[in-house]
């Protein structure tokens with residue numbers, strides 16, 4: 146176990162008002178220690194005046210990449226996608242003839258091991274491989290990668306990033322099912338035509354040749370992959386990224402178990418047949434253990450033995466399962482978090498046979514920078530709320546302004562996921578490594594602050610667009626903790642689309658003249 150103070154602060158991923166101030170809110174610029182037993186981490190640091198200043202990618206506590214963001218850069222310019230940008234005290238850089246930076250470790254570099262001890266021991270099992278690890282892109286060169294959930298929000302970004310930043314990757318095998326009357330091929334082809342892939346297309350118009358769709362339905366026995374495809378996959382796959390899941394909070398327990406737990410189990414079985422597999426990366430969620438106050442980067446014992454649960458639910462009528470679901474999920478809020486916790490355990494069971502990494506993102510939001518700022522294709526989590534508020538439909542809701550909004554941009558999550566794939570393959574950890582990919586512990590940002598930033602940003606943006614400072618209130622969402630405050634506000638503002646009376650405007654925190662200019666789009 147790592148030292149409690151540090152890890153608790155970093156790993157806490159649950160929303161809600163919490164104890165982030167054990168280490169104090171950030172006063173001026175500060176850096177927080179990293180969790181100790183993981184070696185690839187992405188973390189954010191900030192100053193009091195800016196909510197997001199830097200993203201750091203660390204390997205073994207050594208920084209391999211830093212991105213600076215000025216407070217004004219709420220819509221930053223696209224930046225270099227190269228991962229090897231920063232000098233670090235623990236890595237030496239050599240630049241190849243082609244201009245590529247290659248980082249190798251200094252022999253005296255310090256390590257943290259799983260017990261939280263600093264190590265200077267050059268004979269550590271981790272150092273052996275570090276000196277030959279090269280860069281992440283170099284690792285993926287010539288590799289064949291299998292991706293589940295490639296048609297989903299995170300899977301798409303993973304596919305895009307691999308193709309763009311690891312151009313030498315050999316092939317991406319994506320498990321896809323036909324859906325909504327579209328064949329598997331049609332779905333993949335549509336995906337590749339989307340704006341998300343514009344930059345990849347620019348770099349390599351033939352990028353589609355690297356994507357190999359494999360027909361699969363993850364709820365079916367053996368994932369419904371044909372014997373020919375199984376043979377193909379077992380012969381060539383080097384790395385697996387498992388993103389597929391049902392992320393519905395209200396999923397029927399049987400369905401969620403079948404996909405999130407049994408589907409994962411079947412993929413692990415397939416993985417074991419692979420002759421050249423180097424890493425299995427499972428995408429979990431920071432909320433898998435949301436019933437705990439502190440979430441360390443460890444896999445907790447499951448609430449129930451998954452195999453037994455699946456066996457006992459098999460014979461039960463759906464209505465009985467529905468009735469007993471609340472008892473089964475206990476102090477977890479939904480079947481999603483419950484089954485994701487079981488899946489982690491199922492993955493852990495294979496750690497003796499496979500090199501495993503588990504990524505636990507918190508609430509994944511729109512891209513921060515890559516492939517361009519602000520990309521998102523769903524209304525999940527709070528995104529639906531932002532859209533409704535941005536459209537002026539939603540203006541009040543019950544929520545705690547001071548609760549931590551543990552948002553994390555999708556590109557940051559994907560960068561970590563790929564870095565973890567590389568790290569896992571190169572270091573072959575003896576036990577599954579867990580990576581909490583969250584912001585709440587080290588760079589807490591609160592729901593209430595979103596209103597402030599959004600308002601300022603909308604105002605600036607509008608001014609840039611129109612050259613005018615006019616107060617058009619497109620975005621006004623007030624959060625109330627108390628039921629009656631929320632209802633009071635709702636009855637005023639939700640009942641009048643155009644508050645023409647100055648008194649109403651004042652009541653709902655608009656300037657008295659706003660009524661005349663209120664405009665809905």
Ligand SMILES: CCCCCCCCCCCCCCCCCCCC(=O)SCCNC(=O)CCNC(=O)[C@H](O)C(C)(C)COP(=O)(O)OP(=O)(O)OC[C@H]1O[C@@H](n2cnc3c(N)ncnc32)[C@H](O)[C@@H]1OP(=O)(O)O
Nearest residue numbers: 392393394395430508523524525526527530592595596622
């Ligand atoms: C100014 C201040 C701003 C401050 C804002 C403060 C906001 C506070 C908000 C706090 C929110 C906190 C959220 C916490 C989230 C924790 C997240 C944890 C992260 C994760 O680990 S996983 C990702 C989270 N998962 C989800 O978000 C899934 C949620 N969705 C569902 O559970 C169900 O879909 C839902 C919403 C219950 C709807 O079910 P149902 O009524 O059965 O409807 P259907 O599923 O049949 O869908 C009907 C129709 O709608 C489309 N649909 C549904 N959901 C989405 C979606 N998320 N995005 C896009 N489209 C969606 C669906 O496709 C159907 O369309 P058809 O055309 O097929 O009919």
Ligand SMILES: NC(=O)C1=CN([C@@H]2O[C@H](COP(=O)(O)OP(=O)(O)OC[C@H]3O[C@@H](n4cnc5c(N)ncnc54)[C@H](OP(=O)(O)O)[C@@H]3O)[C@@H](O)[C@H]2O)C=CC1
Nearest residue numbers: 294295296297298299362363388389390429430506508509
């Ligand atoms: N979004 C978030 O905020 C967070 C997500 N996560 C985790 O990240 C992972 C990816 O999530 P996200 O991309 O947001 O989810 P999406 O719902 O966008 O994508 C889910 C993917 O799983 C596939 N899938 C679902 N059911 C099946 C099935 N029966 N057979 C084959 N494939 C199937 C979907 O395919 P299809 O297109 O055919 O439906 C889709 O590609 C999940 O494991 C989730 O738990 C973790 C934390 C936060």
